[in-house]
Amino acid sequence: MTSWVDASCIIIVFLSLIVLSNYRVAAMIRVFSVQSFVLGLLPFFLHASSISNQDVFIAFVTMVLKAVLVPSILFWAIRHVSMRSEVKPIIGFSSSIIFGAMLIAGVFWVSLSLKLPGKPVSDLILPCSLSTVLLGFMIMVTRTRAVTQVLGYLIMENGIFLFAVSLSDVMPVLIEMGILLDIFVAVFIMAIVVNHINEEFEKNTASVSQSKMGETF
Amino acid sequence: MLTLLILMPFLCALGVFLPVSKDFRLKLFLVVSLCHGLIVASFWKQLPPGEYHGFLVLDSLGLIVLSIISFLFSSVSVFMIGYFKNEPRSNRVFTACLLFLLSTMSLVAVSYHFGLLWVAIEATTLFSAPLISYHRNQQSLEATWRYLLVCSVGIALALLGTFFLAIAAHNVHTLLLPALLKGASSLSTNWMKLSIIFFIVGYGCKMGLAPTHSWKPEAYGQATGMVAVLMAGALTQCPFLALIRISQICNRAGLTEFYSSILIVSGLLSLIVPAMFILGERNIKRAFAYSSIEHMGILVLGLGLGTVGLFGALFHMINNALAKVIMFLTAGSVAQKYGSSGADEVKGVIHIYPMTGVFLIAALLAGTGVFPFATFHSELLILNAAIISKHYFLAAIGVICLAFMFIGIGRIVLGVIHGHPKEPVLAKKENIYMNAAIVVTVMLLISIGLWMPLPLEKLIHNAVTLIGAVYGTV
Numbered sequence A: 001m002t003s004w005v006d007a008s009c010i011i012i013v014f015l016s017l018i019v020l021s022n023y024r025v026a027a028m029i030r031v032f033s034v035q036s037f038v039l040g041l042l043p044f045f046l047h048a049s050s051i052s053n054q055d056v057f058i059a060f061v062t063m064v065l066k067a068v069l070v071p072s073i074l075f076w077a078i079r080h081v082s083m084r085s086e087v088k089p090i091i092g093f094s095s096s097i098i099f100g101a102m103l104i105a106g107v108f109w110v111s112l113s114l115k116l117p118g119k120p121v122s123d124l125i126l127p128c129s130l131s132t133v134l135l136g137f138m139i140m141v142t143r144t145r146a147v148t149q150v151l152g153y154l155i156m157e158n159g160i161f162l163f164a165v166s167l168s169d170v171m172p173v174l175i176e177m178g179i180l181l182d183i184f185v186a187v188f189i190m191a192i193v194v195n196h197i198n199e200e201f202e203k204n205t206a207s208v209s210q211s212k213m214g215e216t217f
Numbered sequence B: 001m002l003t004l005l006i007l008m009p010f011l012c013a014l015g016v017f018l019p020v021s022k023d024f025r026l027k028l029f030l031v032v033s034l035c036h037g038l039i040v041a042s043f044w045k046q047l048p049p050g051e052y053h054g055f056l057v058l059d060s061l062g063l064i065v066l067s068i069i070s071f072l073f074s075s076v077s078v079f080m081i082g083y084f085k086n087e088p089r090s091n092r093v094f095t096a097c098l099l100f101l102l103s104t105m106s107l108v109a110v111s112y113h114f115g116l117l118w119v120a121i122e123a124t125t126l127f128s129a130p131l132i133s134y135h136r137n138q139q140s141l142e143a144t145w146r147y148l149l150v151c152s153v154g155i156a157l158a159l160l161g162t163f164f165l166a167i168a169a170h171n172v173h174t175l176l177l178p179a180l181l182k183g184a185s186s187l188s189t190n191w192m193k194l195s196i197i198f199f200i201v202g203y204g205c206k207m208g209l210a211p212t213h214s215w216k217p218e219a220y221g222q223a224t225g226m227v228a229v230l231m232a233g234a235l236t237q238c239p240f241l242a243l244i245r246i247s248q249i250c251n252r253a254g255l256t257e258f259y260s261s262i263l264i265v266s267g268l269l270s271l272i273v274p275a276m277f278i279l280g281e282r283n284i285k286r287a288f289a290y291s292s293i294e295h296m297g298i299l300v301l302g303l304g305l306g307t308v309g310l311f312g313a314l315f316h317m318i319n320n321a322l323a324k325v326i327m328f329l330t331a332g333s334v335a336q337k338y339g340s341s342g343a344d345e346v347k348g349v350i351h352i353y354p355m356t357g358v359f360l361i362a363a364l365l366a367g368t369g370v371f372p373f374a375t376f377h378s379e380l381l382i383l384n385a386a387i388i389s390k391h392y393f394l395a396a397i398g399v400i401c402l403a404f405m406f407i408g409i410g411r412i413v414l415g416v417i418h419g420h421p422k423e424p425v426l427a428k429k430e431n432i433y434m435n436a437a438i439v440v441t442v443m444l445l446i447s448i449g450l451w452m453p454l455p456l457e458k459l460i461h462n463a464v465t466l467i468g469a470v471y472g473t474v
Helices: A002-021 A025-046 A053-077 A093-111 A125-142 A146-164 A173-205 B002-016 B022-043 B060-086 B092-110 B114-135 B138-168 B177-182 B189-207 B215-222 B225-235 B237-253 B256-280 B284-303 B306-338 B354-368 B374-388 B392-417 B432-450 B454-467
Strands: none
Touching: A002 A025, A002 A093, A002 A125, A002 A146, A025 A053, A025 A146, A053 A146, A053 A173, A093 A125, A125 A146, A125 B138, A146 A173, A146 B138, A173 B114, A173 B138, B002 B022, B002 B092, B022 B060, B022 B092, B060 B092, B060 B225, B060 B237, B060 B306, B060 B432, B060 B454, B092 B114, B092 B225, B092 B237, B114 B138, B114 B189, B114 B215, B114 B225, B114 B237, B138 B189, B138 B215, B177 B237, B189 B237, B189 B256, B189 B284, B215 B225, B215 B284, B225 B237, B225 B284, B225 B306, B237 B256, B237 B284, B237 B306, B237 B454, B256 B284, B256 B392, B284 B306, B284 B354, B284 B374, B284 B392, B306 B354, B306 B374, B306 B432, B306 B454, B354 B374, B354 B392, B354 B432, B374 B392, B374 B432
């Protein structure tokens, strides 16, 4: 099953690159949803034959929360405002891909010197998760829209989770649930704040100009 | 008992959403805070046994943090009764979030598992965010957004640090603190170092250490005084507790020097940065926020400076929290009276509101560490530790930065106290609840500055022994 694990790791990194190079917010949210789904499948490939009930449960919760609920909250957050597309990122779309590719190369080079103790299933998990974290970070700092910044944060979290699936025995199920719940609540609160910001913005700019609505925030 | 401590505020927070009156919510919050205080006070006699297979344990370190949290919530709950008399807006979400915050902060103080610790600290971020945007105008929403985003990312890095710690501890197979301490010698050094860096960046971000402090002036400047008290006094102690727990492991694993050198550098940065920015500040709350960054720097410095510094740091945790109560509650009461906390709008406080004027002077002295306030002693202890461990340069920079802070805050506060009001303000009566909360804290801070009670000294000594600092040339 190692080849399946490798393939999913690479797919996860590619999907983050797609989000980085995309400018339509709805498409970005869908790509994120697919990425979370792949992440949820990973435990089945990792512990193919001997998967425990715990792991099945966590994978299931991950998929429901991250691939279904979180995207629908984000869609709810963008439903009013004319924020269908990212306006002016700090770094252009084509140059962000080049930077992203350089980041990935850098991470793969650095992680050569990091040895996971024990016998890891796949050598790709560590570099792929670190690249996803950094790509998420990059989305966050180079995009100006609130929703895209949340997406960057979520992709970063996905990167961290990719790392976490390789060490399932240290975290009790309850705490892992707590981590997932925290992230879910975080997105929920962020969506509410985005909504408030939009309302406030519309109140203030309604008379000035309609076109600026929802920009910056 | 520990479960009760966490569950009671949590259930009451859910109860707040029932259709009850505004006054009832305030009274409920007061009762819950006082009950919490009573339970914590009973722990001073006898520490309770651990619960849930050692996941929830209260040690003397946790007791210090828990007592700070409890005291701060009690004084804020008294202050709130006065504050909401003059505030027309609903307080439903506000009170609920405060109660959730009390519950999650208590969980931080008693959690003995690094994963659980992370979950609790992240939860404190989430429940404090809606509190900042209580006034719901554009600035406060922007401040909330910045706080949420910066702290969530920081905390996410700390989660990565937690997983790195799990890899370093792959022989131990758990992240429970006692097991980690026992197997400290078998931890993988390289992974441990990596995890330490992520922990400091992540939890440092939540504490507001420079250079990740940018959310602090915004958030404290926009939040009401009560929220700023809880954030500056109690919320920042939670990630600091996590850093202390890591130092416990480092001391056993022989990584003390590595850890303390990072702590000293980040502490020094957090001393210098606010000293640079304070002189240009024109808002009381924002100036106090810079002072909070400074104090976080002092705490981290103390943690990095061996046994004497550690004693100073733990003592400073308490003093800093009490000083923050005086500073931000006074600032909040000024802001409510004048409708602003900008130094240009607020003038002549001592002529119109004599009591509040005196409190502002007390806030200035307590916040900048002037005798007889106890902040003076703890800052002196930490400077002393720097000199004992032969960091003369560090001590010199520390003194200079503290002097800058004194000048900066003094300039704003004295300008606000004296001077002539722009237009004659109709003086409202001062509120007894608001003033009582501040007076009690001032007295407490002065009295532990003059005489340290024996139980407190014993508690801090126990905590220092627990951390097991054996480093430095002490």
